[in-house]
Amino acid sequence: MTGERQPVSPGALRQVAALAGLALSEAELEQLAPQVEIVLEGLRRLEELDLQDVEPATIHPLPKE
Amino acid sequence: MKELCLLTIGELSGPIRKKELSPLEVTKSVLERIDRLEKGLNAYITVRRDEALKAAQEAEKAILAGNYLGPLHGIPIALKDLFATKGVRTTGGSKIFADWIPPYDATVVEKLKNGGAIIIGKANLHEFAYGPTTINPHYGTTRNPWDRERISGGSSGGSAAAVAASLCSAALGSDTGGSIRLPAALCGIVGLKPTYGRVSRFGVMPLSWSLDHAGPMTKSVEDAALVLNAIAGWDAKDPASSTAPVPDFTQALNAQVKGLKVGVLKEYLAEPMDAEVYEAVKKALATLESLGATVAEISVPRVKYDISISTTILFAEATAYHEPYLKTRPQDYGADVRARLQLGYFFLATHYLRAQRVRRLLNADFQAAFTKADVLITPTVPIAAPKIGEDTVELGGRVKDTRSALVRFTRLFNLIGGPAISVPCGFTAAGLPIGLQIVGRPWDEATVLRVAHAYEVHAGWRQRQPSMA
Numbered sequence: 001m002t003g004e005r006q007p008v009s010p011g012a013l014r015q016v017a018a019l020a021g022l023a024l025s026e027a028e029l030e031q032l033a034p035q036v037e038i039v040l041e042g043l044r045r046l047e048e049l050d051l052q053d054v055e056p057a058t059i060h061p062l063p064k065e
Numbered sequence: 066m067k068e069l070c071l072l073t074i075g076e077l078s079g080p081i082r083k084k085e086l087s088p089l090e091v092t093k094s095v096l097e098r099i100d101r102l103e104k105g106l107n108a109y110i111t112v113r114r115d116e117a118l119k120a121a122q123e124a125e126k127a128i129l130a131g132n133y134l135g136p137l138h139g140i141p142i143a144l145k146d147l148f149a150t151k152g153v154r155t156t157g158g159s160k161i162f163a164d165w166i167p168p169y170d171a172t173v174v175e176k177l178k179n180g181g182a183i184i185i186g187k188a189n190l191h192e193f194a195y196g197p198t199t200i201n202p203h204y205g206t207t208r209n210p211w212d213r214e215r216i217s218g219g220s221s222g223g224s225a226a227a228v229a230a231s232l233c234s235a236a237l238g239s240d241t242g243g244s245i246r247l248p249a250a251l252c253g254i255v256g257l258k259p260t261y262g263r264v265s266r267f268g269v270m271p272l273s274w275s276l277d278h279a280g281p282m283t284k285s286v287e288d289a290a291l292v293l294n295a296i297a298g299w300d301a302k303d304p305a306s307s308t309a310p311v312p313d314f315t316q317a318l319n320a321q322v323k324g325l326k327v328g329v330l331k332e333y334l335a336e337p338m339d340a341e342v343y344e345a346v347k348k349a350l351a352t353l354e355s356l357g358a359t360v361a362e363i364s365v366p367r368v369k370y371d372i373s374i375s376t377t378i379l380f381a382e383a384t385a386y387h388e389p390y391l392k393t394r395p396q397d398y399g400a401d402v403r404a405r406l407q408l409g410y411f412f413l414a415t416h417y418l419r420a421q422r423v424r425r426l427l428n429a430d431f432q433a434a435f436t437k438a439d440v441l442i443t444p445t446v447p448i449a450a451p452k453i454g455e456d457t458v459e460l461g462g463r464v465k466d467t468r469s470a471l472v473r474f475t476r477l478f479n480l481i482g483g484p485a486i487s488v489p490c491g492f493t494a495a496g497l498p499i500g501l502q503i504v505g506r507p508w509d510e511a512t513v514l515r516v517a518h519a520y521e522v523h524a525g526w527r528q529r530q531p532s533m534a
Contacts, residue, residue, distance in 0.1 A: 016411055017411075021392060022392065022407065024407065028404075032404065032411070035408055036411045039376055039408070039412065040412075042370075042372065042373030042376065043377060043412070043419065043420070045373060046419050047419075049423060049426065051419070051423070055422065055425060056418045057275070057421045057422070057428065058275075058421050
């Protein structure tokens, strides 16, 4: 799904923080917003890759005994 | 005659074994040097003066009685204060654990003690290992022995500074994104991140479970092999621990690299870095070629995703571990670590899994790369040690965040998990150390140590010591 990228707003972070049970001040939310955007931008670039049939590296083979 | 504290484990262990040198004299030499220099460096959170002297006396008695335990017997070792040490305050560099006295040893600490090592103290670190500078708001900044106005790097900065300044014979560090290798590079010592699962993580405070590694920080490659011999091996208490056989890593140290294929990671060599770092790495490659190795560029295009993947995994795992404390005692974290931990809440499980899926692709890419090369080489850090408080650096004509620059070349190898070592490969005109990173196939520490040792012996950088006047 493509669309115009929206910058991350302190309001959006406030909602997520509330869901996570995290108490953050407005100043903290404003400071975090651009840093979240940077990481999300990197994650968007990962969408370039075809991950069909690629399993995560979290798979845990069970020991033999 | 050289002071005992300046000698490597390799130089000390023979005379100790032959009863020509007392472990007590070695420990006293290190403690005297700590008395003189520690205040100006702040490498330690806790120094165990009385306990170390007592342990050294016991080591002396045991060796004289014929009970020699091996090359680490009687050797003073520092532990990053992330390693649980029974009966000894283990703070994690934090206020949260400022008074924690573990009732158990980390597995690697137990192994060192069983080998007769003398635990000289607990080294300073970036709070909870979550940063590359060791500017610690609770225990102070660890200063670089080569220039005390500069950082030692991190997060194992205290361990690196202690080894570089001979305030111990060797140290243990941990490495989640470069925290052994980058302070080793900035302080001019050897730092080895072994293969994931080679060394037990039990009793090492976690930062990121799938990225954390424990390993040696030493004055020489031989010493790194000796310490790795002591600490490697399967541990039932670490779910990531491997039953892979543990060879004698010192057997690899034959200074021969003829016929070995050295790959230079093209994408990293094209990254901005200090001109002096670039030149030092090029000269190191030329040295390896002169020793008979072949050097060729290797391209791994998907390396461009390394920071995104590493960041997502690190943020999620670190925040998950710290969740109980972050919610109840946020004010007790330093501002930088608290902010990084808070960031971990803002990404989805699907983001984390996407990162782990791309990680699997990268693992396959490097498996393929290692069919064309025996080792890969990069600079360890694109810059020499920044000044304390220098939040930005200039790289390639652009202003970059110092923290991001410091870990640029190291984080990838926590993702793919193979062994990676930093060895000194020169100095800047200002006299600051430069590090060369040598990376190997999973479980092939032997080849990494072999190349590192050959380079170290022929390049001769190890002989240069910081002036500690």
